[in-house]
Amino acid sequence: MGNHTLNGRTKFTSIRKFSHSGLLLLLLVLLPLLVSLHLMSNAIQNTNELSRLFIPLLIFNIFGLFLLLTLIIMNLVKMIGQYRRREPGSRLTMRMVLVFLILSLPPVSVVYYYSLQFLHQGIDSWFDVKIDSALDDSLELGRSSLELNKRQFLRSSQQLLNQVEDSSEAAMAIALVDLLEQSGAVELVLMDLNGRVISSSNINPEQIVPDDTLETSIIQLVRDGGRVVNVSPYGESEIQHVIVVIRHDILPIILQAVYSLSDEISQLTESVQSAVVRYKELAFLRESLKFNFTMTLLLVLVFSVFAAVWAAFYSARKLVSPISDIAAGTRAVAAGDYEQQLPLQDSHDELSFLVTSFNTMMRRIAQARDQAARSQRMVEEQKTYLETVLGHLSSGVMVFDQQKILQTANRAAGQILDINCDRLIHRASSELAACSEQVGQWIDNIDQALVEDVSEWREEITLYGPEGRLVLLTRISPLLDSLGHVKGRVVVFDDITRLIQAQRNAAWGEVARRLAHEIKNPLTPIQLSAERLRHKYLSKMPKDDAKVLDKATHTIVQQVDAMKSMVNAFSDYAKPSKLETQPLVFDELLAEVISLYEASGEAEKMQVLLETEGAKLEADPVRLRQVIHNLVKNALEAVAETENAEIIIRSEKLVRPEGVSLGLEVLDNGPGFDEAFLANVFEPYVTNKAKGTGLGLAVVKKIIEEHGGMIAASNRAEAGARLMIRLPVVQENPGEE
Amino acid sequence: MIRGHKGLQFGIWVVAALWLASAVIRAEEFIITKAESVLLDEQYVINAEIEYHFSEVALKALENGVPLLVDLHVQVRRKGSWIWEADIVDYHFRRQLHYLPLSESYEVVDIADGSKRRFISRTIALEALGEISELPLVEAEKLQTGKSYRVEIKSELDIESLPVPLRPTAYMSSKWKLASEWNEWVITP
Numbered sequence: 001m002g003n004h005t006l007n008g009r010t011k012f013t014s015i016r017k018f019s020h021s022g023l024l025l026l027l028l029v030l031l032p033l034l035v036s037l038h039l040m041s042n043a044i045q046n047t048n049e050l051s052r053l054f055i056p057l058l059i060f061n062i063f064g065l066f067l068l069l070t071l072i073i074m075n076l077v078k079m080i081g082q083y084r085r086r087e088p089g090s091r092l093t094m095r096m097v098l099v100f101l102i103l104s105l106p107p108v109s110v111v112y113y114y115s116l117q118f119l120h121q122g123i124d125s126w127f128d129v130k131i132d133s134a135l136d137d138s139l140e141l142g143r144s145s146l147e148l149n150k151r152q153f154l155r156s157s158q159q160l161l162n163q164v165e166d167s168s169e170a171a172m173a174i175a176l177v178d179l180l181e182q183s184g185a186v187e188l189v190l191m192d193l194n195g196r197v198i199s200s201s202n203i204n205p206e207q208i209v210p211d212d213t214l215e216t217s218i219i220q221l222v223r224d225g226g227r228v229v230n231v232s233p234y235g236e237s238e239i240q241h242v243i244v245v246i247r248h249d250i251l252p253i254i255l256q257a258v259y260s261l262s263d264e265i266s267q268l269t270e271s272v273q274s275a276v277v278r279y280k281e282l283a284f285l286r287e288s289l290k291f292n293f294t295m296t297l298l299l300v301l302v303f304s305v306f307a308a309v310w311a312a313f314y315s316a317r318k319l320v321s322p323i324s325d326i327a328a329g330t331r332a333v334a335a336g337d338y339e340q341q342l343p344l345q346d347s348h349d350e351l352s353f354l355v356t357s358f359n360t361m362m363r364r365i366a367q368a369r370d371q372a373a374r375s376q377r378m379v380e381e382q383k384t385y386l387e388t389v390l391g392h393l394s395s396g397v398m399v400f401d402q403q404k405i406l407q408t409a410n411r412a413a414g415q416i417l418d419i420n421c422d423r424l425i426h427r428a429s430s431e432l433a434a435c436s437e438q439v440g441q442w443i444d445n446i447d448q449a450l451v452e453d454v455s456e457w458r459e460e461i462t463l464y465g466p467e468g469r470l471v472l473l474t475r476i477s478p479l480l481d482s483l484g485h486v487k488g489r490v491v492v493f494d495d496i497t498r499l500i501q502a503q504r505n506a507a508w509g510e511v512a513r514r515l516a517h518e519i520k521n522p523l524t525p526i527q528l529s530a531e532r533l534r535h536k537y538l539s540k541m542p543k544d545d546a547k548v549l550d551k552a553t554h555t556i557v558q559q560v561d562a563m564k565s566m567v568n569a570f571s572d573y574a575k576p577s578k579l580e581t582q583p584l585v586f587d588e589l590l591a592e593v594i595s596l597y598e599a600s601g602e603a604e605k606m607q608v609l610l611e612t613e614g615a616k617l618e619a620d621p622v623r624l625r626q627v628i629h630n631l632v633k634n635a636l637e638a639v640a641e642t643e644n645a646e647i648i649i650r651s652e653k654l655v656r657p658e659g660v661s662l663g664l665e666v667l668d669n670g671p672g673f674d675e676a677f678l679a680n681v682f683e684p685y686v687t688n689k690a691k692g693t694g695l696g697l698a699v700v701k702k703i704i705e706e707h708g709g710m711i712a713a714s715n716r717a718e719a720g721a722r723l724m725i726r727l728p729v730v731q732e733n734p735g736e737e
Numbered sequence: 738m739i740r741g742h743k744g745l746q747f748g749i750w751v752v753a754a755l756w757l758a759s760a761v762i763r764a765e766e767f768i769i770t771k772a773e774s775v776l777l778d779e780q781y782v783i784n785a786e787i788e789y790h791f792s793e794v795a796l797k798a799l800e801n802g803v804p805l806l807v808d809l810h811v812q813v814r815r816k817g818s819w820i821w822e823a824d825i826v827d828y829h830f831r832r833q834l835h836y837l838p839l840s841e842s843y844e845v846v847d848i849a850d851g852s853k854r855r856f857i858s859r860t861i862a863l864e865a866l867g868e869i870s871e872l873p874l875v876e877a878e879k880l881q882t883g884k885s886y887r888v889e890i891k892s893e894l895d896i897e898s899l900p901v902p903l904r905p906t907a908y909m910s911s912k913w914k915l916a917s918e919w920n921e922w923v924i925t926p
Contacts (some may be wrong), residue, residue: 139839
């Protein structure tokens with residue numbers, strides 16, 4: 001969970017960082033691009049300096065837009081990937097991007113379209129057919145005016161040249177001065193047919209040599225009979241002049257006459273020409289202008305769209321980020337991680353409030369969980385403590401709910417009832433009753449008390465089973481919840497069999513001591529007194545009386561001896577015996593004792609099965625022989641009057657979960673025990689035999705218990721009695737068991 | 738055999754196409770047909786002839802009043818000079834050609850001295866535009882005797898001098914990227 005939390009926090013932090021870096025990148029790309037577009041727009045219009053930067057700006061803009069497009073495609077691919085992976089917030093992001101696009105694209109497109117239309121129409125409106133026609137007309141007018149002047153000057157020049165009759169250079173020089181004065185020309189130049197100047201005359205006396213020499217092509221043209229009339233600036237002045245170049249009809253001379261146009265005509269024609277040139281230039285540049293503005297607008301449009309798309313991505317991510325965080329947070333909560341804390345937003349809007357509330361909720365859940373965990377830990381500790389206490393209790397404790405379903409049982413309960421309680425948890429009491437006869441009897445006794453509405457129920461229940469009598473002191477109390485409602489019953493029970501036995505033994509011991517003290521002590525004086533009476537008066541008394549005395553005293557002495565024997569026997573039983581134990585193989589001991597009956601032929605009635613596999617006991621052989629003798633003798637006496645008498649003596653090794661023990665069974669087919677005595681068959685003086693002290697089985701039981709074993713008596717189902725002994729064996733090699 | 742014949746035919750077509758393409762390219766470029774430097778009165782001058790083959794769009798612009806300015810870039814460098822050595826001569830000689838609708842003539846203006854010449858036909862005007870006569874190159878005393886100097890000239894249409902609205906188109910169109918190859922020769926005083 002710790003790692004998960006760490007990863008979650010790292011993820012949230014990275015989203016936050018991405019958000020900041022995205023904004024920075026946005027500014028870094030968009031701002032220069034915007035400035036560049038602005039500069040490009042200016043460059044297209046009229047700024048000479050910026051126009052030089054047009055191509056770099058164009059390249060920069062295209063590169064910037066391409067970069068923007070790449071970023072958008074990356075974002076798009078990422079978004080589609082997130083959408084396919086169904087990551088939290090991806091659908092919302094996609095929806096928001098689409099909404100942004102739908103909202104931004106149409107207006108931008110509409111603005112673009114109408115701007116373009118407006119621009120084209122605006123540019124086209126500069127040029128009017130009428131203006132175009134008027135300018136052409138004015139140009140034509142100018143040309144006509146010039147043509148008129150040109151024809152006039154040509155005619156004048158022709159007349160001037162016709163006046164030249166003498167071909168000598170001197171005559172031509174003199175004539176030229178006169179002609180200049182007549183014609184009003186600025187300059188007259190006479191040349192030969194090769195263009196060599198023969199003579200020239202200029203209204204400016206300082207101008208001796210003509211300004212410009214004629215071009216070869218013009219000389220060639222004129223030499224071949226052509227006439228050239230040009231309008232152009234002449235000399236150093238910018239004023240328009242009419243230059244006429246013609247050849248003499250007869251003489252091999254060429255005249256170049258330069259006439260000055262009037263200032264008004266010159267200015268007007270120049271003005272018309274510059275206006276026409278400007279207008280035609282503008283008309284020619286119209287398409288270029290449209291192209292430039294269209295391209296700029298297109299770039300701006302693309303920029304706007306890209307910026308809008310990116311802004312859509314950025315805004316969507318920014319908006320969706322807290323929602324994604326919350327979604328991731330809720331997933332983490334669903335996965336059981338309550339340590340998630342979402343990053344707080346810079347803004348103070350509803351989403352920020354939501355994130356804050358989520359964090360608060362998470363903190364409270366975490367606190368509640370910790371509290372619950374602490375409580376659970378305490379409950380576990382309490383439970384462990386209780387289980388430990390219950391486990392170490394010698395009393396059996398069981399808890400049943402209202403439906404008599406076993407909820408809890410401690411180890412002692414299982415030991416006392418000889419059942420596996422773990423297997424019976426959450427089982428009904430009726431299922432418990434089916435475990436064994438004894439448990440069935442116990443459940444029958446307490447069954448009613450488990451549902452009775454009594455505050456305390458207490459009973460001493462005696463159970464009879466194959467292993468003897470079991471006395472359980474059982475107490476049942478209601479189990480209350482915090483509201484005082486009964487939610488079940490607690491059954492506490494103790495095995496008081498041994499306690500009762502001990503009490504009885506103690507009582508018998510006391511009886512024995514008292515017998516010894518109160519009865520045995522007077523017996524000796526009685527016996528001595530009887531013997532003294534006999535000794536003193538038997539010889540002195542008459543024969544008949546002496547006979548009576550003899551019989552009486554004899555009876556007294558005999559009965560006193562009998563009483564002494566009885567008291568001694570009882571005293572022996574009552575006082576604790578001193579065992580002299582040694583390891584012995586039980587089967588060998590058993591076989592040895594049985595062999596003593598072979599001489600009398602009583603062994604024929606016995607079927608001896610030695611199956612302990614040589615198990616050893618730590619026991620007093622003398623006392624154990626006494627046990628076997630008593631049991632065998634009892635059995636022989638029981639079958640004395642039975643036809644087909646049969647006694648089965650079987651020893652076996654019993655391997656059980658609680659340990660290995662040795663079992664001895666003595667079965668006969670005699671009349672069996674009287675059911676009335678069966679419960680107390682091991683009590684002293686409980687016997688159905690005419691002879692005997694009544695201590696046989698009591699002594700057997702005492703010896704067996706002194707050896708740490710147990711004895712049980714029961715009647716066989718077919719007929720006869722069954723006596724069963726369990727004794728602990730010596731573990732020679734515990735590893736093998 | 739047939740395949741070989743077809744291959745030959747294809748080759749001829751390719752060569753013809755390339756020749757045509759080169760002809761088209763040549764039709765829209767400047768060619769320096771003659772370039773030399775002559776020592777005249779202790780000064781080297783350039784005599785050159787340049788054929789200016791303007792593109793249709795450039796000529797159309799000229800007819801519509803857009804002046805065309807051609808630039809002759811002249812450089813003189815010591816032969817085998819290091820790249821960081823300054824040029825001995827590096828200047829631009831510019832001439833402008835524009836159309837005069839009133840007189841339906843063409844005027845060639847030398848930008849440096851402002852001198853103008855008018856021509857009634859465009860062909861003659863273009864010839865005059867490309868005729869470089871005694872253009873001062875470098876004074877002889879600036880060159881070391883016995884050393885060789887490389888003279889390089891290149892003529893191109895100056896897009897920067899075109900009207901502003903036309904420049905973006907001119908920058909992006911090959912029809913306006915009109916220039917000659919560098920023409921070079923060596924002078925050894």
